[in-house]
Amino acid sequence: MxxxxxxxxxxxxxxxxxxxxxxxxxPTFNKKEIEYVTDCIQTGWVSSVGKYVDQFEQQLAEYTGVKRAVAVVNGTAALHIALKIAGVQANDEVFIPALTFVATANAVSYLNAIPHFVDVSEETLGLDPIKLEEHIEEIGEMKNGHLINTQTGRIIRAVVPMHSFGHPVDLDPLIEVCNRYNLVLVEDAAESLGSYYKGRHTGGFGLVGALSFNGNKIMTTGGGGAILTNDEKLADYAKHITTTAKIPHRWEYRHDGIGYNYRMPNINAAIGCAQLEKxxxxxxxxxxxxxxxxxxxxxxxxxxxxxxxxxxxxxxxxxxxxxxxxxxxxxxxxxxxxxxxxxxxxxxxxxxxxxxxxxxxxxxxxxxxxxxxxxxxxxxxxxxxxxx
CATH class of the missing domain: 3.90.1150.10 (Aspartate Aminotransferase, domain 1)
Known part of the structure; x- marks a missing residue:
C-alpha cells in the first residue's frame, strides 16, 4: 500500500x-494586492478605519447576494457575533455537526451556550437534516414556542450547518426543520465563499452567516472574517458591537454596551478587495x-x-x-x-x-x-x- x-x-x-x-x-498574490496595501501604508490608513473596509464590505455583499456584510478580524469572531445577534443565550443548546473545525463549537461556548452534536451526511460531509429531525423527535418537545431538550431541560435555540471544504449542505430540508421547530439558522460558511446551493450563494439562507478569510482559504485577507445578513438592523447591531459599541462622536469615548474589538484593519481589507476581484x-x-x-x-x-x-x-x-x-x-x-x-x-x-x-x-x-x-x-x- x-x-x-x-x-x-x-x-x-x-x-x-x-x-x-x-x-x-x-495564498496567491500579485501586483493588485501590493498596490492596495502600498496605498494604505502611504496614506497612513492601516488600522481599523479606512476606505478599504467599507469597499470590501460592499463588494462582499454584492458578491454573495446579501444586503449587508460586516468585516471582522477572523471567522471565529464572525460566527461568535452571528450567534449572538441571532439570539443565542447562556445555557441554550445549539445544534452543530460533530465533524467540523473546533471554531464552530468554540463560538457557541463564547456565549456560555452548549454545543449539541449531530451527525453529517455522506453526500455533503455537512450536517444531515434527516438525521437531525430523527434526533429531535427522539429527545425534543415543543413548549411555549421553544424546542426543549427533554434530557437536559434546556432550550435548543439554533442550528449551525457548516459547508465542509466548500460543499453546500442540503439547505431546503434543513430550513423546513428549522421552521417546524422554531430554530434559528446560522450558517457557518467559513469555507464556502464562492459556493452555491441551487443557484444561491451559501451564507445567505439563514438569519445570519459567517465567512473566514484565513490565509489558507480560497481568498484571504491575511486574517479576517465577515458576517452576512439580509437584516439591516442586525447588520447595524453587528457593526456596532464589533467596533467596541462606541457611540459616534467627534471626540468623546462613550460606549452604550459591552462591545468587542473585532474590527478588520484597513490593510487587511485592502488585501481582501484585491483578492475578491480574482x-x-x-x-x-x-x-x-x-x-x-x-x-x-x-x-x-x-x-x-x-x-x-x-x-x-x-x-x-x-x-x-x-x-x-x-x-x-x-x-x-x-x-x-x-x-x-x-x-x-x-x-x-x-x-x-x-x-x-x-x-x-x-x-x-x-x-x-x-x-x-x-x-x-x-x-x-x-x-x-x-x-x-
Missing amino acids: SEQWSDIACEIKEIYGNKDFVPLHE MNEFLVSKRNLTKQYQKLFEKVEGVQLFTEPSFGTSNYWLQTILIDEKLDRNVALDVLNKEGTMARPIWTPLNELAPYSTCPKADLSVTNQLNKRVINIPSTPLKGEYHG
Missing part, C-alpha cells in the same frame, strides 16, 4: 510542476484542479475523489479523498507527507475533544466512519490557470 501512496504523491507533484514540496493550500479566476482554477484529480483517482483502487452534491456548486476549497475502510488512513498520511505532498485528516470529531466530551450528542455513526476515511490533499489554485 505504501507504493500506491508514493505513486499518488509523485503524480500530485507532477500536477504542481514537480516541486520538492507541495503545501496543502497557500475570485472567479480562483474558482475556474479550482475546478480545473478537480478535473485533474478526477483523472488521477479514477485509476486508483480504493480511493475516491469527493465531489460536489447534485444540488450545489462547490468552490472546491480543499480537495478531499475518501479511502476504503480496509485501507489504513495513517499509512496514507505518513507516505504522502514524507514524499513532500502535504496531506491532512479531517478534524477529530468534536465530541472526542476534552472540552466538549460531555456535551449532548445524537447518533454519530456517519461521523465516526468518515473520520477514518477522509484525507485532504494539496488544493492551491494552479497559478498558470489564471495569471496573465
